[in-house]
Each structure stands twice: as C-alpha cells, then as structure tokens.
Amino acid sequence: MVTSSMHVVATAGHVDHGKSSLVAALTGIDPDRWPEEKARGLTIDLGFAHRTLPSGRQVSFVDVPGHVRFLRTMVAGVGAVDACLLVVAATEGWKPQSEEHLRILDLLGIRGGMVVITKAGAAGADRVATVAANVPARLAGTILEGAPVVVADSVTGAGLGDVVATLDALTGTLPTAPDMGRSRLWVDRSFPIRGAGTVVTGTLAGGSVAIGDELVAHGPTAARLRGRSLRVRGVQVHGADRPRVGPGHRAAINLAGVEHRDLHRGDVLTRPGRWWVTRRFDATLQVLAALDHPVSTRGAFTVHLGSGDQAARLRILRAGRGASGGSTLEPGEGGLVRIEVGAAVPLVPGDRYVLLEHGRAEVVGGGEVLDVDPILAPSRARPDRSVERVVAERGWVDATVLTLLTGVVVAPDLADRWVVDPAARTAAADELRAAVRGAGGAGLDVAGLDERHRALLAELPEVTVESGLARPTGPGTADEPWLRALEQAGWSPPPLAELSVDRTALRAALQRGRVVDAGGVHFAASAVDAAARVVAGLLAEHGGVTVAQVRDALGSSRRYVLALLAHFDASGVTRRRGDLRIGGPRLPGPA
Ligand SMILES: Nc1nc2c(ncn2[C@@H]2O[C@H](COP(=O)(O)OP(=O)(O)OP(=O)(O)O)[C@@H](O)[C@H]2O)c(=O)[nH]1
Ligand SMILES: [Mg+2]
Numbered sequence: 001m002v003t004s005s006m007h008v009v010a011t012a013g014h015v016d017h018g019k020s021s022l023v024a025a026l027t028g029i030d031p032d033r034w035p036e037e038k039a040r041g042l043t044i045d046l047g048f049a050h051r052t053l054p055s056g057r058q059v060s061f062v063d064v065p066g067h068v069r070f071l072r073t074m075v076a077g078v079g080a081v082d083a084c085l086l087v088v089a090a091t092e093g094w095k096p097q098s099e100e101h102l103r104i105l106d107l108l109g110i111r112g113g114m115v116v117i118t119k120a121g122a123a124g125a126d127r128v129a130t131v132a133a134n135v136p137a138r139l140a141g142t143i144l145e146g147a148p149v150v151v152a153d154s155v156t157g158a159g160l161g162d163v164v165a166t167l168d169a170l171t172g173t174l175p176t177a178p179d180m181g182r183s184r185l186w187v188d189r190s191f192p193i194r195g196a197g198t199v200v201t202g203t204l205a206g207g208s209v210a211i212g213d214e215l216v217a218h219g220p221t222a223a224r225l226r227g228r229s230l231r232v233r234g235v236q237v238h239g240a241d242r243p244r245v246g247p248g249h250r251a252a253i254n255l256a257g258v259e260h261r262d263l264h265r266g267d268v269l270t271r272p273g274r275w276w277v278t279r280r281f282d283a284t285l286q287v288l289a290a291l292d293h294p295v296s297t298r299g300a301f302t303v304h305l306g307s308g309d310q311a312a313r314l315r316i317l318r319a320g321r322g323a324s325g326g327s328t329l330e331p332g333e334g335g336l337v338r339i340e341v342g343a344a345v346p347l348v349p350g351d352r353y354v355l356l357e358h359g360r361a362e363v364v365g366g367g368e369v370l371d372v373d374p375i376l377a378p379s380r381a382r383p384d385r386s387v388e389r390v391v392a393e394r395g396w397v398d399a400t401v402l403t404l405l406t407g408v409v410v411a412p413d414l415a416d417r418w419v420v421d422p423a424a425r426t427a428a429a430d431e432l433r434a435a436v437r438g439a440g441g442a443g444l445d446v447a448g449l450d451e452r453h454r455a456l457l458a459e460l461p462e463v464t465v466e467s468g469l470a471r472p473t474g475p476g477t478a479d480e481p482w483l484r485a486l487e488q489a490g491w492s493p494p495p496l497a498e499l500s501v502d503r504t505a506l507r508a509a510l511q512r513g514r515v516v517d518a519g520g521v522h523f524a525a526s527a528v529d530a531a532a533r534v535v536a537g538l539l540a541e542h543g544g545v546t547v548a549q550v551r552d553a554l555g556s557s558r559r560y561v562l563a564l565l566a567h568f569d570a571s572g573v574t575r576r577r578g579d580l581r582i583g584g585p586r587l588p589g590p591a
Pocket of ligand 2: 019020021042043063064065066
C-alpha cells in the first residue's frame, strides 16, 4: 500500500556547513551521487535520500548545493518542497548563503522548517550557544520566524535524535498534499534505464500518477514532445515499484516512447487538459530589501518556476506606493508585474517564483502568480487572485476554462457551461430584449443567435420561445381579459369593438405576437397556429384543399376561413393554385 503521509524537505544553507553530511547521517544515504562531488567534497547537483520517522511518516530529502555558483540548482531543488532544513555550521555561524537561501525559501512561501546548528563538536560550547542564540533574529519576519533551532553533530551523532524528533513534529503540522485530479510533476532528473526507456524524477503535486496514465510534457526542452501523449510504464517511490503514486511524493516515472534527452530539469509533466499552459503571467513582485539597486524593466532577468528557470521579460504594472506604470521598483518595495518567458509552462494562481538578475545570479525578489492568462493591457491590468475579477474581465467564461485559470472549481450559472459576470449578463439580456422587441410579431429567429445568447434567452421570463422564434411575453398579458376571450373564441373571434380593447394594448399584443391581424380580422395567435396545423393535416391527406374543406374541418364560417387562408398564403404556410390551397414553405407539421 502507498502511504500518503509523506513530506518532501529540502536542505538549505551556506557552502560546506554540513547539509549533505546531515542528510547522510539521518538517512544512511549519501546524497552526493557524483564522483566529482565526492572528490571535491562539494555538492554540485541535487541529491536525494529518504527515511521513515518514528511516527511512521515518510520524509524525502532534496539536498541542495550551498556554493553561490550553484544557486540556480539550489532554487530548482526547493521549488516544489513542503519544508526546509536550514543548516548553519557552529564553526562559521550565519554566512551570506545562509541569508540568501533563507530569502529564497521565504519568497517561495515554503510552509515550514527548522534550523540545525551543525558541527557542534568542532566548536566550543560557548561558540555553539552564541551561534544558536543569534539565529532567531535572522529568522524574524520570514517564513521561518519562531522555527525550532536544534544543535547537532553529524560526525559524532550528537543531537541527531533531537533533529529527528523535531522533524517528526514539524511534518506532523504540515498539511497532506491534496489530490485535485490535476497532477503536475516538475522534472528534476531524466535518465535512461537499460531496457526500460526513460525515467524522470520529481516531486509530484496536485494529483496522482498511475501505471497506464497518459501524461503530456511542457517546458523549455520538452518542445519536441508537444502534443504527444506519454504513457506511464512504471512508477517508483523511494526505489520500490508501485501501481500509483499520490501527490506530495517524490516519484520516479518510467515513460514509454520518449528519449531521455527530450526531457530535462525544468520541464513539466501534467495530466492532459487539466492545466493552463502559458508563457505570460501577472504576479506580485517583492524586491529584496537587501538589494543594492532598484529593479528596472530594462534589466535582463531569469525567472525560476518549479524546477526550472527561463530568461524573462518584466513589465511593472504597479509599484507598491501606488504609482502606476512606473519603470522601477526600489529595494524592499512590492508591486505588480507582468512576466513573459520563452517556453510555455503549466501555471495556476498561487504558484511562486524567484526572480534573478540574468548573468549575475543575484536574487532580486520573487512573488506569487496571480493571473495565468492576462488579457488586459498592462496599463489597465490590476491582477489579484479573485475568481470574480477573471470573470469580470471576460464577461462570459466556460466553467471548465475558469477552473484552469483559477484552480478553483466553479459551478456554471448558465446552461451547465457558462459563468457570467453580472454586468455582462445584464447587458446581454438588455440587448436580447431589444432585439426581440425589434423583431415584433414575426419573432426573433433563435437559430441566428450565438450559443451564449440562446442560453440566456431561455432564462428570460419576458421572452417566450416557440417554434424557434422568440417573442416578448410581457408581464401580465395572460391575464388581460380581452386576450383571454379572443383565445377562447378560437376560429370565430368576436369583433374587437365588442371586447373593449384599447389601441395600446392591441398594438402591444400584435407586437408580442399574441394576436394576428389577418386582413382586418383579429385572431389569437394560438388559434392561427392551430388552424395551420389543421390545414397541414388536410394537405397531408389530400395534397390540395378547397375553402369549403377547410371551413368544415375548422367548423368556422367562410368569412373567417377566407381571412385565415389569405394570411396563410401571405405568410407562406400555403400557396394558392386556382381554387385549391397547396402546402407552402412554412407549412407546419400536421396536428
Ligand atoms: N565535525 C563535523 N564535521 C562535519 C559535520 N558536518 C559536516 N562536516 C564536515 O564538513 C565538510 C562539509 O560537509 P558537507 O556535508 O559536504 O557540507 P555541505 O553543506 O553539504 O556542502 P555543500 O553541499 O557543498 O554546500 C565535510 O568534510 C564534512 O565531513 C559535523 O556535524 N561535524
Ligand atoms: Mg552538500
């Protein structure tokens, strides 16, 4: 059985402070996999290890390099994790990458973490106490504010029990990764396995992956695979075969029909059709207070999303102090930005990114994705995470698309499909009512409307759709006594003078299509429609009918029948051929 209680924890901290040694001491697995790493005693690439905690919860470690030259790799490693282990060596204390890594974890909004003071055995007790005492102040105002600080030594093993217990308590407070049926795996490795094709690894989020699933690839190097469906041939968690793997797990996925070179770190696998895949997004940007220069749109940037980075173009939509459309953000300032990258990736509001100055590998800031499909010009865009804004900007949105755009499942409010902004709905309803009124008694041909208006029309109480034609119902018409009397009189209507109808009411009823003026004789529309069906029935039998035949069938007088037939000839229900009527192009089905 797959245990779902698993958490992914990344290391962080200055070079040589003992991150890899700590992971190895905790798991028995050396995360430094490469000969060069072992030879140089330096982590160059991401390393992976795992263990079971006393509670039974599983923990996967992603071990990152501390050297500033490998900052890109560090950011890639922490892009999808739940929590962090910030490592500070007692021998050296807080150093530049202690600070920089903490800032990165903070920008990414990592949910929890702890600090381990390592190399305690190599420093005097006073020194250890001083370093440990200084840490909380460094954490103030970050996601690690108030985090536990544990002292240990990976070589002697002192304090490791405390580290495990604290980590166990910490993972107990982390939420279990939700399964929303929207699997996304940012690839951190892709390699060939003899006889089995390609294996990719990464931290799975949003949903599960099972053998036989079809996945699609996105990202900078997955371009060649665009549109191709990749079948999952095998799944492993921590080296053991599984039928499926749930969200929040480190997973190794064996894919059929793909070269390992077609996928790299920074590419992404998703369930097809469940993600909005975009090159452009609006986001918050918080500029680091420690930056020694403002962030300008003229700069060249690298944006880190998930396990990948891409060259990015930046536009400032709004600076924090309210100045709109400025071209710089000062250190410590927050604002709204539009970011454009070269290769489309699957994003959802709430995703985090880190912004680096291109070339310098200097972290500038980062933030939260707010809009994965910005449609307003930068001068008008005011992105936030509200679903209402997305709907308001579009007016009408397909509910499925809205879920992709927002990550929120929204019930459609029209025709099981559309979510409609209230203002857009009112405007469209007004437009429709005007069009129906304009069409008058003839009615508005519903087939000529687009799908949205058709759906809305069906919901307007003041419009009645009959035989594909929309006519105004109008409030209260059914209760007008003269109209009721006319309807009850059927094919022998009394003269209007007898019904005391005023001209306005008559005009309205004609316009709404409730009454038909057949050459000066006024019939209820329902009687005219019924007569047309009776005539159609006769024609189905005889092919052509005389006035006398129609009169007998309707049981009405010749005067009314002549008026009706003249109206039918004029409206195309019938055609006159000498003494006979034959079917016209608008002949309805028989009664
Ligand atoms: N005495 C002592 N030595 C340690 C401890 N932790 C690490 N070391 C030593 O410090 C050196 C660096 O340790 P690593 O674990 O490679 O440090 P790192 O933080 O992973 O380094 P990078 O990944 O390159 O940033 C090695 O020689 C370790 O043996 C410790 O707790 N006590
Ligand atoms: Mg290391």
